[in-house]
Structure formats: structure tokens, C-alpha cells
Amino acid sequence: MIDEALREINRGCAEIIDNERVEKLLKAYFQEGKTYTVKAGFDPTAPDLHLGHTVLLQKLATFQKYGGRIQFLIGSFTATIGDPTGKNTTRKVLSQEDIVKNIQSYTTQAFKILDESKTDIVYNNDWLGKMSAADLIALASNLTVARMLERDDFSKRFKTNIAIATSEFMYPLLQGYDSVYLQSDIEIGGTDQKFNLLMGRQLQKVYNIKKQQAVLMMPILEGLDGVQKMSKSLGNYIGVSDEANDMFGKVLSISDELMWRYFELLSEKSLDEIAELQSAVKEGELHPKKVKEDLALEITTRFHNKEVAQNAKVEFDKVHSKSQIPSDISEFSCDGTIWIAKALVNCKMEPSTSQARRDIKQGGVKIDQEKVLDDKLELSSGEYLLQVGKRKFAKLKVN
RNA sequence: GGUGGGAUAGUCAAGUGGCCAACGACGGCAGACUGUAAAUCUGCUCCCUAUGGGUUCAGAGGUUCGACUCCUCUUCCCACCA
Numbered sequence: 001m002i003d004e005a006l007r008e009i010n011r012g013c014a015e016i017i018d019n020e021r022v023e024k025l026l027k028a029y030f031q032e033g034k035t036y037t038v039k040a041g042f043d044p045t046a047p048d049l050h051l052g053h054t055v056l057l058q059k060l061a062t063f064q065k066y067g068g069r070i071q072f073l074i075g076s077f078t079a080t081i082g083d084p085t086g087k088n089t090t091r092k093v094l095s096q097e098d099i100v101k102n103i104q105s106y107t108t109q110a111f112k113i114l115d116e117s118k119t120d121i122v123y124n125n126d127w128l129g130k131m132s133a134a135d136l137i138a139l140a141s142n143l144t145v146a147r148m149l150e151r152d153d154f155s156k157r158f159k160t161n162i163a164i165a166t167s168e169f170m171y172p173l174l175q176g177y178d179s180v181y182l183q184s185d186i187e188i189g190g191t192d193q194k195f196n197l198l199m200g201r202q203l204q205k206v207y208n209i210k211k212q213q214a215v216l217m218m219p220i221l222e223g224l225d226g227v228q229k230m231s232k233s234l235g236n237y238i239g240v241s242d243e244a245n246d247m248f249g250k251v252l253s254i255s256d257e258l259m260w261r262y263f264e265l266l267s268e269k270s271l272d273e274i275a276e277l278q279s280a281v282k283e284g285e286l287h288p289k290k291v292k293e294d295l296a297l298e299i300t301t302r303f304h305n306k307e308v309a310q311n312a313k314v315e316f317d318k319v320h321s322k323s324q325i326p327s328d329i330s331e332f333s334c335d336g337t338i339w340i341a342k343a344l345v346n347c348k349m350e351p352s353t354s355q356a357r358r359d360i361k362q363g364g365v366k367i368d369q370e371k372v373l374d375d376k377l378e379l380s381s382g383e384y385l386l387q388v389g390k391r392k393f394a395k396l397k398v399n
Numbered sequence: 400g401g402u403g404g405g406a407u408a409g410u411c412a413a414g415u416g417g418c419c420a421a422c423g424a425c426g427g428c429a430g431a432c433u434g435u436a437a438a439u440c441u442g443c444u445c446c447c448u449a450u451g452g453g454u455u456c457a458g459a460g461g462u463u464c465g466a467c468u469c470c471u472c473u474u475c476c477c478a479c480c481a
Contacts (some may be wrong), residue, residue: 163475354450355428361442367428
């Protein structure tokens, strides 16, 4: 029983520090029913969760199955300071109102995966906000600059002449202090958080709370491009609240290679099952597209439901495999004749008329399934089906 | 506080008086090929009803027929010294 739980917990992890402690905690749970706390921090600046986040959430859910209580830490304090990274980013200070709103949408999304009854939502503003300057200095004295510069991203930025604000040095300390205050048994984060996570361990020791958290690091999920990490700003993400059709399509658009990575980190299938699929594909017994479809179905079902997911698949086949027109297209209308390039911009299919003209010249624009090559075309009254590239559709009614 | 270096498109990065809407790389978009794949190949990649016009090279002034390039001030970053 314990072995099975351990195996499941270890799955997909990039690194675990102090695995013995995890084992002890599980033992205590299975033998004496003792629960333990698992901390994970979330920054309420971006209200949209994507699959990159769910890797972490799914791991938390696993802990919930085996006696873990989740400390769902909202970085409400750190968010009000703003993260002054890079030279181009202006300090973004969130109002308390925004934070509350973001947290709302954050948690509703998170509870699609987490068990609410085993989750405690905590805000670090509650304790960090009360610290005095003296407390802060005392905290800061635990860390040397040299040590701070060991951190990979800091040293990289330092070497490449990118600004590092002093407040950024405070981040790991504050995050580590959260673990002291919460007396966490385990903390989970991405591999990029290693330094911060370890800071929690160190500070727990310094502040003498008689335990040191185990640290579990999840790999960073690659985005749709398969290279960079999934993030909203890079636009290579699958959002938790994406439409079923989008979600399904996005999963299918990943490369075959990346698919296995997604399987490991996102699927509920056991590692053995996945290995079987993988060898079947390799032997040519299974078409990779079929396997990918199953993955897409599983993921879409998780965030919507089975029926909707199935519909998404049907719709997808219709549009792409058979290159028919999707059933749900946004509609626009306008008065009088309209220049084609302008029309495409108005229908939000192109960012500028210049871009529209370029696409037209390259044969990327279709009206009613027919390629348009004349970039000066005027549309007189009537109804048109506009298409840019393979995916963008819109209906336009000219009055 | 002192001295020196730097800021160029989504990112990185050339350009040191006119040939500059600005080399190149990455990213992105479109086309071919496909499984909407991936890889590869081709074209495009500031805005504007456009063989033309407009606005750009941190910001504000100045020199010049002409400035991304020279000068002055400002802001921000980096290095060394204190």
C-alpha cells in the first residue's frame, strides 16, 4: 500500500529531496491515520490556469488521496509588491480588489482537480504583512549575497547584464518564511523553484520548528511548441477554461514526441500502460494520431465532460480531417460595401490591413471556399464566409 | 560619490552622417507537403485603399541640406573604484 502510494507520488517528479521523510509521513498515515501538510504557493497575478499548473495540482491531488492536507498558499503579499523583473516590465501593483477577483477564478479552476474538503486556502499577507522591519532584517541575515547569486536565474541575469532588484532577493526568503509559519511537512513546486523551496527547509531549521519540509519538484511542462515552458505570455498554452474544441485541437497539435511527455505528466494512465502504448506505436501497431486523440479526449473530458469532449472530436474531424467548415463561427455585419482587407480586420481575423493584404497575396485568404488573390476586392452586399489560413473562420453580412 | 560602457522592431543582435523601415538569428503568420502533425522547403513579418505616404532606433532639446549614427541634458541598466 505504502509502496504503491510512493510510486504514484514519485511519478513524473523531477527531483525529491528527503524522500525518507515522505515515506515516514505516509507510514504514519497508513498506520495511525495521521495527516500531514503539503504546501504549494500560487501567485494571484494571472487568473488563468493552464495545463502547466495542473501538473502541480494533479500531484497535490495525489497527496490528498494519501492523507495530505493541502496548504493552498496564495502569494497575496508578494503580489502587492509586484515582481520587478527585467528592464522592460513595469512594476505591476495589484489592487486588493484585483487579487480577490483573481483568487476567486483561480480557486474555482483549481477545484476542478483538487478536493476542496482537504484544502486550506491561506494568504501570506496574513503573516508577512505583519512583519516589522526588524523581523525582516533578521530574516534577511540568514542569507548571503554570494549564496543568492548561486541561484541559476539570478546568476544568468547577472552575467547577461539584466537588472536584479534588491526586492527580488527577498522573494526566496519570504517564500521560505511561509514554510516556517505554516510548519509545512512537504512543499511542491516547479524545478525552477528549487532554490526557493530549499530556502524553506533552511529557514525551518534556523527558526527551530523541529521539522524540515521535504521538497518535491515537478518538471516544467513544455508548451505546444515543445521547447519553451508553457506560459500564457508565450501563447503556447492550453488553458483550463479553454473551450472544449480548442482544447482538443491544441492537444492534437503537439508533436508526437511531446505527446509522451504530456502522457507522463498529465494522463491518469499508469506508466505501464503508457509504455505499452509507446511500444505499440513504435512497432507500427498503433497510429500515433489515434493515441494522441485519446490523450486529447482524456484531457478535454477532465475539464469539461465526456459528452462535450466527444463532440469536440467529431467537430475536429469535420473541420480538419475532412476540411469542412466548423459549425460554430462568429458572425459580423457591416453596412455598405467594404474592402476585403478592412473586413478581415473588422472580423478580428487579422491584426492590420497590411497583414491582411500580405496574406491575400500569398493565397491564405478564402471567401466561400474560394481563394482570393485580389487585395483590392470590395465586398458588396451579401453574406460571405471568410477564412484566413486553416483555422480562422468568420461570417460577414454586408448590408 | 568617482570613472568608464550601454539602451535599436515580439526577443536576441548588426548598423558609427545620406545606399535605412534598418543585415542576421529566433519567434510568428501564410503556402507546399502531412495526421491541423513533427521535420523540411518557399514567401512574408511597423502602420496606412499603397509603383505612393506616414511614424520609428530609451526620452527631451541641438548641430546639419540630411541623424540610429555627432553634441547637451534626463531616465534606466552594467562594470570597476570608493
